[in-house]
Amino acid sequence: MNPILRVTHLTKTFGGLNAVDDVSFDLEAETITALIGPNGAGKSTFFNLLGGGITANNGSVIFDGVDITKLPQHKRIRAGIGRTFQIAATFASMTVSENVRTALHAANKPTSDIYSLLSIVGLTDQADRRIPELSYGDVKCVELAMALAARPRFLLLDEPTAGMAASARTEIIERVVQIAKERQMTVLFTEHDMDAVFGYASRILVMDQGRLIADGTPEDIRQNPLVQSVYLGDEDMSHA
Numbered sequence: 001m002n003p004i005l006r007v008t009h010l011t012k013t014f015g016g017l018n019a020v021d022d023v024s025f026d027l028e029a030e031t032i033t034a035l036i037g038p039n040g041a042g043k044s045t046f047f048n049l050l051g052g053g054i055t056a057n058n059g060s061v062i063f064d065g066v067d068i069t070k071l072p073q074h075k076r077i078r079a080g081i082g083r084t085f086q087i088a089a090t091f092a093s094m095t096v097s098e099n100v101r102t103a104l105h106a107a108n109k110p111t112s113d114i115y116s117l118l119s120i121v122g123l124t125d126q127a128d129r130r131i132p133e134l135s136y137g138d139v140k141c142v143e144l145a146m147a148l149a150a151r152p153r154f155l156l157l158d159e160p161t162a163g164m165a166a167s168a169r170t171e172i173i174e175r176v177v178q179i180a181k182e183r184q185m186t187v188l189f190t191e192h193d194m195d196a197v198f199g200y201a202s203r204i205l206v207m208d209q210g211r212l213i214a215d216g217t218p219e220d221i222r223q224n225p226l227v228q229s230v231y232l233g234d235e236d237m238s239h240a
Ligand code: ADP
Pocket: 014, 017, 019, 037, 038, 039, 040, 041, 042, 043, 044, 045, 046
């Protein structure tokens, strides 16, 4: 195994609540892994710990051999970690291409890359539209293009298809998988759409109440009784 990421005893506490509770695992480079778990399991908090939006109370994150546990967000982006948020984070007053230009500029990348990024995410024909004029799915695609602008080696996607129609969901996940292959990118994503999780991830991590309760192939996870009990009565998992 060639781990690009090594998480050890990572813990984040809010008041008395362990939102992320002693999570440890390695992630192999150039793989696609899904992180799943019921609402409130700690997935977004965990992503924020990796992206640098918040600081861990305990534990460490080693990225590509470097301890990034205490690095601020902008330094993590420079180190090669890209991310999108569960709530799309774009500049509403700007057009699609201006948003992508801003992201390229912030990453010190040539702004001539705008149109190739827009074409990767399928937004070439929306380039001059302002964000509020777009569908929610297209806003998420703008966010993806912005995350890709810095040419991350490791991409974190927190519910990249939230709020999208089923058809658009598969499309964006397929795009991400394609780009990941082309760019030798490692991807960790959270997703409620179990078709996307079981169809595209080669490994699935399951969180519940802050803890990592299962880790394995889609087949392992599908058959795991603990996972089944956590999702008991949950429609999403029952047709996985
Ligand atoms: P998920 O993304 O799996 O739905 P979250 O990471 O958003 O879960 O939340 C995990 C737990 O931490 C929840 O109980 C949530 O209410 C709590 N939490 C998340 N962020 C904060 C915060 N900034 N302050 C206090 N509690 C928080």
